[in-house]
Amino acid sequence: MYRSHTCGELRDAHIGEEVTLAGWVQKIRNKGFMIWVDLRDRYGLTQLIFDEERTSKEILEKASQLGREFVIQIKGTVIERQSKNPQLPTGDIEILVSEFNLLNPSLTPPFTIENDTDGGEELRMKYRYLDIRRNPVRENLMFRHQVGMKVRNYLSNQGFIEIETPYLIKSTPEGARDFVVPSRMNAGQFYALPQSPQTFKQLLMVGGMDKYFQIVKCFRDEDLRADRQPEFTQIDCEMAFVEQEDILNVFEGLTRHLLKEIKNVEIGNFPRMTYAEAMKTYGNDKPDIRFGMKFTELNKLAQGKGFTVFDEQELVVGIAVPGAATYTRKEIDFLVNWVKRPQIGAKGLIWVKYAEDGSLKSSVDKFYSEEDLANWAKETGANPGDLILVMTGDAAKTRTQLSALRMHLANKLELRDPKEFAPLWVVDFPLLEWDEESKRFHAMHHPFTSPKPEDIKLLETDPGAVRANAYDLVMNGNEIGGGSIRIHDKQTQSKMFDYLGFTPEQAQAQFGFLMNAFEFGAPPHGGIAFGFDRLVAILSGQETIRDFIAFPKNNSGRDVMIDAPAKLDLEQLGELHLEVKP
């Protein structure tokens, strides 16, 4: 062992002890006759002292040649520090160095290894091994480990068994694109990497394993939007002999346990909201309910008053922005332009200032009396001092647009407190959603999700209205997890494939193994999957998953540190029976 103690360990009580430390040079102060070095490792910082009077000339000389990030091993005596540093756990002591061993020098790092580094994203990713030395990144990775252990121990104590499912499976065209793996031993054939262990966990239920979980990598070959990764980690779970209520209870229990154990936050029963209600009230199936600005529909109050912009629309909907009546013309114009950007795509934004003195002024004063506006204020729950913002148009689009505005304003008004946790269940998701491009219905969750029994009759007449036994766990405006009660009989499953446009042959070729399994005594079952990267980020009060992944990929799916992907040599391609097309 290169050390007797870590750099975070020594205290008053160790004064007088001979110790050996090893670590990285964080900082050097050289006064010529005296040199202080901050030595860093995973566990903390310890100050080393070298001086003319008490340190040998040779060692002082060596110490004077140290640079940032050099790796050294020293022996010395723990002494009391002259000027103590109460910010540092080891701040009462320092080490008077008597032996010195340079383990490895370092080039000057391309960015500073500090909490606030001068390195940009690209440089930090290229030298990720240096970035990881920084406290914030290290703490994120350690936090992730801690959450993982808590999840595993909690589920294991609840009788769940972690079972590893295979990574080399079969490609299925449903859903996102698969990453594939050519087989050398089976010429012209390919494995696929799993987008999730969905079918395998269902087969484990057919196999009687009863309660399964796995913290597992999943893969999706999608065009990467911001903060998506081609490989990501899921807490994947499945239970047999359960109804939706059982799944919600177990995983609400897990989430409550994590919040209590990790954040010391106690939360009672999680609210539940139907998908329809969430869309109506927040324009979003993952509402952030830490703050208000709920949607109020104003069709009745606002239509038929001669303002044609409203009159012809499916929906007129407003929110009351707290304390924003004092916004200047410029600030309001900014918001109007913000919603008109192509990313949002709204045609405009109507505003009503409800001043502290109770007066009402709006961008539509020509069409509405102060009494009309007072009714809007009453309906939206606005108080004097608030700003009412109103949008209109096609219901679905307008809700999405107003939801984006609501989130933008919440960020601006700092209503999204990272220390507050507001989980809720969104339930009763639609089974199917219409896809304009392919002109057919797609499974909203996945094709294994069961319809609500009372809605099955609607499949023939109004497929879009059929609700599924599907649910999402939402926290602070993010989807943390989602799942469903599955279909467990062959007839329903094959009918579902039929609705989704599979021919019987396609269904059999791709999912025959699952439908066959359903014929040998499949139990009722259901499950859920949590996005582990996201969960860890949210629990940590952050939203960027990349900061919680040791070696993430960039938006082109590249690992810029190792420079992957890369070309293969022809021999290797040949063994795989492949040619790259020019």
Added chain:
Amino acid sequence: MYRSHTCGELRDAHIGEEVTLAGWVQKIRNKGFMIWVDLRDRYGLTQLIFDEERTSKEILEKASQLGREFVIQIKGTVIERQSKNPQLPTGDIEILVSEFNLLNPSLTPPFTIENDTDGGEELRMKYRYLDIRRNPVRENLMFRHQVGMKVRNYLSNQGFIEIETPYLIKSTPEGARDFVVPSRMNAGQFYALPQSPQTFKQLLMVGGMDKYFQIVKCFRDEDLRADRQPEFTQIDCEMAFVEQEDILNVFEGLTRHLLKEIKNVEIGNFPRMTYAEAMKTYGNDKPDIRFGMKFTELNKLAQGKGFTVFDEQELVVGIAVPGAATYTRKEIDFLVNWVKRPQIGAKGLIWVKYAEDGSLKSSVDKFYSEEDLANWAKETGANPGDLILVMTGDAAKTRTQLSALRMHLANKLELRDPKEFAPLWVVDFPLLEWDEESKRFHAMHHPFTSPKPEDIKLLETDPGAVRANAYDLVMNGNEIGGGSIRIHDKQTQSKMFDYLGFTPEQAQAQFGFLMNAFEFGAPPHGGIAFGFDRLVAILSGQETIRDFIAFPKNNSGRDVMIDAPAKLDLEQLGELHLEVKP
């Protein structure tokens, strides 16, 4: 919830209670007026009773139509059982059924769901979801989970952090073949799946993470020998600021902990043996030391006596087989033929029977006096009643052949007690091994392994004699884990690539990121990886890893259940910029 209790839960104390159970029909005994059904779930078996007098006609009728593996839910009263079954935890009670709900029927399973099934390997793999219902498979998977939890909690308590390393990395031609993954977004380029997280865990050490572990899938595209899988699981570990001794201590601690916690076996310090000693004494770098039959070199005693078969050979080596002096001519002939098979490839086998009465008789009586043979017996440690077997030839080959014979005999003589655990460390592995085919040295462990400092000078003169800081943990004749102290400076690492036949350009292209990282303050570090599948099998007293994997692949790398790998459609290939060669 479909049940109030599991099928393994009910006891005497529950008599009189109304309960709801759900599970699979394991067995039906139908006497017409009375029907008993054994209901099974993950937790156990409970007997249900239906009878004319106490059960409604309708339910009795339904029960009479049940078949094996039907899934049912029942309500009923716990009653005392007439003829108790002390073999069964629930054997004191049975359930008098009052409500009955058929959840899912079952086709007749293609093999019996019993501990000893009538299903062959191929059929069991095709219907693995049914195979998993069998106790032995279920218990293996649950045991695996238990070992995984113990490993994680132990390492985490020791300050190790589990960090996920990427699965989509870069292909390197060193070592076994990689599985590769074509990139759609980077035309003509490929990721590779990791054969191990080796370079990433080293980068984590450069990044100051200090103690890393991960239970992680690894991938090797090898021609599959028996009991190898293209994807397998490793307990992967790395530590910074350590020497070989530190690694051995920590992972001996882990292994001792597992043996104590899981098997209740206490083991003192693990023996250590050099590679050279293991090869000389057991002909094998993973010796099973649960039994004797150590090798004795007989060159001195056996050469120069006119028996030319021995005289010209590098090695004459024997073992004393306990109690085998009574072997018949036929049994000995079998052994002679066994070693002559091409898989072993020996030219022959000399035997000496050391009878209980002290007399000695051999296949070489023409050349050796009874006194000569008595000296052989003395040297090999044979006792009266033992059989001495002697082989000769080139030292390396002969040792391998005799080792195979030793293991064969140990199995035959039942000397390999699955309840006994005999771990040991094999240390001082050679750094390089000569490859006849490519006529150059290869890294025996991998190119990141550090040579022993005192042997570095031999690199120029006698590369094959250079020992590495490399070690294996061996248990019961199996390699459980292996690792090394790594090179941590750029000069040594690039010299190593040079010895291994890399041009500087190749080394830079493939491992430049690692060598660059070594220039920014890399700490001394080392690690180990345990084969998790193997560890679990060995701890369970078995040797076949396939029985401990939920969904294994066959020897052609196929998953016969889902029928993977499979062909891709042309559109998907096109998106990946690939063509399959005819």
